[in-house]
Amino acid sequence: MERPQHDFGKALSVDAEAVGRPGSRRFRLMVRSANETAAIWMEKQQLASIGTWLAETGERLDREKPFDEPDVEPSPFGAIFDIDFRAGQIGLGYLEGDDLFAIQAFDIEAVQDDAPDFRCLLTRGQSRVLSRKIEMVVAAGRPICPLCSMPMDPDGHVCPRSNGHHALSE
Numbered sequence: 001m002e003r004p005q006h007d008f009g010k011a012l013s014v015d016a017e018a019v020g021r022p023g024s025r026r027f028r029l030m031v032r033s034a035n036e037t038a039a040i041w042m043e044k045q046q047l048a049s050i051g052t053w054l055a056e057t058g059e060r061l062d063r064e065k066p067f068d069e070p071d072v073e074p075s076p077f078g079a080i081f082d083i084d085f086r087a088g089q090i091g092l093g094y095l096e097g098d099d100l101f102a103i104q105a106f107d108i109e110a111v112q113d114d115a116p117d118f119r120c121l122l123t124r125g126q127s128r129v130l131s132r133k134i135e136m137v138v139a140a141g142r143p144i145c146p147l148c149s150m151p152m153d154p155d156g157h158v159c160p161r162s163n164g165h166h167a168l169s170e
Contacts, residue, residue, distance in 0.1 A: 002115035004104060006083050008033035011120040015074035016047060016134045022142040023153055029103070030077045031120045038083035038118060040105045044138060046090050051134030053092050054101060054127045061124070067099065072125035074133075083118065085109070091116060101127045 013032040018025040027047045029040045061067075088108030094101055100123060104116035122130065142151035147161040 002113070004116045004119040006036070006038065006118045008036065008038065008118070008120040010100065011122055011126065013075045013077070014120065014122055014126055014130050015077060016051075016130060016137050018044075018137050018140065021154075022140070023151065025141065027137070029105075030074075030081070031118075032075070032077065033120070036082040037077060037080075038120075039081040039085075040118060041084075041086040042090065042105075044141070046087065047134055048138045050090065050092065050103065051131045051138065054122075055131040055135075057094060057101070058124060058127050058131065061094075065099075067124060069123060069125045071129045072123060073129055074126075085117065087118075095121070099124065 008031055011031050011033060013030075015030045016028070017030065018027050020026055025044070027042055027044050029038075029042065029047065029050070031038045031040070085105075085107040086109070087105040089106040091104040091106075092102065093104075098121070100121040102119060102121055104119040107117040110117055142153060144150070145152050145157055145159050148159045150157075150159070
């Protein structure tokens with residue numbers, strides 16, 4: 001695989017957030033290198049998958065190759081990013097020799113080639129904090145209907161399992 005267009009190397013800070021109201025939120029991964037910042041927008045499921053993979057892989061590594069590294073909290077990000085795009089495809093990996101996690105993203109609007117548009121590396125401490133943050137961001141969405149398992153909008157929910165005959169009590 002070719003070198004990424006924007007290779008951040010070992011990230012100085014990494015965070016995740018949702019922007020907007022539940023039901024119409026947009027999700028992004030935010031990364032800071034020594035010289036640049038990036039906002040990688042993605043689908044909720046893509047972000048959730050990153051968090052799940054980081055948590056599961058980190059737990060496995062902690063069992064197999066314990067390494068006592070402190071959690072690394074992200075520093076605040078500004079409103080303007082040097083790199084800002086929507087990811088179509090996300091790649092995840094672990095560099096065993098360096099003990100770092102790799103996240104790469106392909107811009108959905110870029111001409112397809114083999115090189116990712118973005119890549120960053122995370123320590124175990126960064127990945128633990130990021131996976132917990134992603135879990136919180138994803139869980140903060142609309143509540144799930146106990147009957148049909150579909151998200152409920154703040155202004156009401158027509159549950160197909162109730163045929164609209166009764167309202168759910170809260």
